[in-house]
Amino acid sequence: MSMHEITLIVNGKPQKLTVKSNELLLNVLRDKLFLTGAKYGCGIAECSACTVLKGDRSIMSCLVPAVAADGWEITTPEGLVVDGELNAVQEELVNKGAIQCGFCTPGMAMTGTACVRENPDADEAFVRDYMRGNYCRCTGYQAIVEAILAACEDAKNGKRV
Amino acid sequence: MKDFKLVTAKTVDEAVEALAKYGDKCKLIAGGTDAMLMIRDGKWNNLTLINIRDIEELRGIKLEGDTVTIGALTRLSDIEHSDVLKEHAPCLWGAAQLFADPTNRHSATIGGNVGRCNTVGDTLPSLLCLDAVVTIVSKEGEREVPMSEMLLGPGKTACEPNEMIAKFTFKSQPNSAYMKFGRRKSMALSMAGSAVSIKVDDKGIVEDIRIAAGNAGPKAVRCYNAEKAMIGVDLKSDKAIEEPLYKVIQDDIAPRKKPRLGNWISGEYRRELISVLTKRAARKAAFGECMLCKQEEA
Numbered sequence: 001m002s003m004h005e006i007t008l009i010v011n012g013k014p015q016k017l018t019v020k021s022n023e024l025l026l027n028v029l030r031d032k033l034f035l036t037g038a039k040y041g042c043g044i045a046e047c048s049a050c051t052v053l054k055g056d057r058s059i060m061s062c063l064v065p066a067v068a069a070d071g072w073e074i075t076t077p078e079g080l081v082v083d084g085e086l087n088a089v090q091e092e093l094v095n096k097g098a099i100q101c102g103f104c105t106p107g108m109a110m111t112g113t114a115c116v117r118e119n120p121d122a123d124e125a126f127v128r129d130y131m132r133g134n135y136c137r138c139t140g141y142q143a144i145v146e147a148i149l150a151a152c153e154d155a156k157n158g159k160r161v
Numbered sequence: 162m163k164d165f166k167l168v169t170a171k172t173v174d175e176a177v178e179a180l181a182k183y184g185d186k187c188k189l190i191a192g193g194t195d196a197m198l199m200i201r202d203g204k205w206n207n208l209t210l211i212n213i214r215d216i217e218e219l220r221g222i223k224l225e226g227d228t229v230t231i232g233a234l235t236r237l238s239d240i241e242h243s244d245v246l247k248e249h250a251p252c253l254w255g256a257a258q259l260f261a262d263p264t265n266r267h268s269a270t271i272g273g274n275v276g277r278c279n280t281v282g283d284t285l286p287s288l289l290c291l292d293a294v295v296t297i298v299s300k301e302g303e304r305e306v307p308m309s310e311m312l313l314g315p316g317k318t319a320c321e322p323n324e325m326i327a328k329f330t331f332k333s334q335p336n337s338a339y340m341k342f343g344r345r346k347s348m349a350l351s352m353a354g355s356a357v358s359i360k361v362d363d364k365g366i367v368e369d370i371r372i373a374a375g376n377a378g379p380k381a382v383r384c385y386n387a388e389k390a391m392i393g394v395d396l397k398s399d400k401a402i403e404e405p406l407y408k409v410i411q412d413d414i415a416p417r418k419k420p421r422l423g424n425w426i427s428g429e430y431r432r433e434l435i436s437v438l439t440k441r442a443a444r445k446a447a448f449g450e451c452m453l454c455k456q457e458e459a
């Protein structure tokens with residue numbers, strides 16, 4: 001094991017951290033920065049509950065040694081909220097009743113945001129395909145897909161995604 | 162998390178330097194979508210990881226004349242969105258879209274997919290049928306290995322421990338296609354796949370063809386026997402294709418009674434699948450849309 005000095009830009013703020021070589025980005029976000037939005041579900045790239053954004057791209061933070069993320073710009077689910085206001089995807093997840101136990105929701109919001117930013121003209125097939133790595137054990141997905149489609153409309157009407 | 166050391170290489174020079182220093186005590190990590198799983202599984206222990214994720218010089222897709230070059234660290238998401246590949250290597254472009262899910266594709270790299278040489282690696286059949294050349298670098302310099310000699314078995318390639326993949330080069334092949342069959346659409350590993358690059362005359366008779374099958378045994382393979390048998394065949398006729406193809410493709414695919422990765426499918430079923438997928442991929446490669454398959458599916 002070795003120790004490393006790194007700088008992460010998390011939700012717009014540079015964070016200087018000392019991390020172990022085998023520490024995961026997910027654990028650093030949760031345990032050192034207390035950003036517990038991203039969830040630890042499986043740790044093996046199956047569930048996408050740990051999804052964060054690197055720039056505008058969704059990535060799984062359970063697959064990234066924190067050292068490898070040195071210098072990256074990361075957005076966590078908390079970072080989608082600006083001045084107390086949810087972004088369009090988060091808000092539509094609430095509106096459409098797409099949340100039951102809520103464990104998958106932060107990951108859904110992250111991947112959904114990547115989806116809407118990549119293609120605000122997405123149709124249902126595109127959204128289902130885009131979200132295919134995110135597991136939900138409660139909702140049956142229908143409401144989640146509806147929420148993301150609604151967020152696409154919101155985005156086109158100028159709402160922040 | 163299991164213990165490991167990590168050094169970051171920002172340039173190819175730094176990476177080959179580290180490879181020379183650590184040799185078989187190290188592994189490269191690029192997108193990490195497979196490497197981290199190997200560590201969690203306890204299959205890779207007491208290692209130094211050489212992080213090459215942010216070596217920009219190994220990223221990118223270039224077209225010069227009719228030659229396409231893809232850097233090893235090019236992400237699957239870059240491949241699926243590349244207009245160059247859509248036109249000049251639709252088989253690889255299509256394979257990228259079938260790869261896991263968009264989030265994995267934002268990280269996973271083509272060099273990683275080949276370097277790990279997974280039995281079910283989605284880019285492997287396409288690179289084989291494109292007859293790509295792999296450029297491998299080490300501290301000693303550069304060498305080129307044809308894709309057909311690159312894959313040695315699960316997790317094993319022609320890359321020595323002190324070497325790494327730098328790029329892939331191949332000739333433009335607009336008439337190529339990849340077809341895959343998985344148990345479901347989401348995140349399904351391929352049960353079988355087939356990539357075809359083809360030349361047909363104006364009547365649809367095969368003049369030249371390269372076929373590669375995925376999950377065809379311990380590794381993806383070029384189907385040389387099937388390629389020979391397909392020359393002169395009328396691509397519009399089911400019977401004309403099926404007879405030679407179904408008969409000889411068995412000789413190309415390793416006979417394996419017990420498939421890897423659990424009890425997925427029997428050897429016979431896999432052979433059937435690869436035959437059908439090859440037929441469809443050949444038609445898609447030759448005619449664009451596979452109209453004939455559509456009828457069949459309807």
Ligand code: FES
Nearest residue numbers: 041042043048062
């Ligand atoms: S915790 Fe990362 S994919 Fe499940």
Ligand code: FES
Nearest residue numbers: 100101136137138
């Ligand atoms: S709401 Fe419970 S897992 Fe999705």
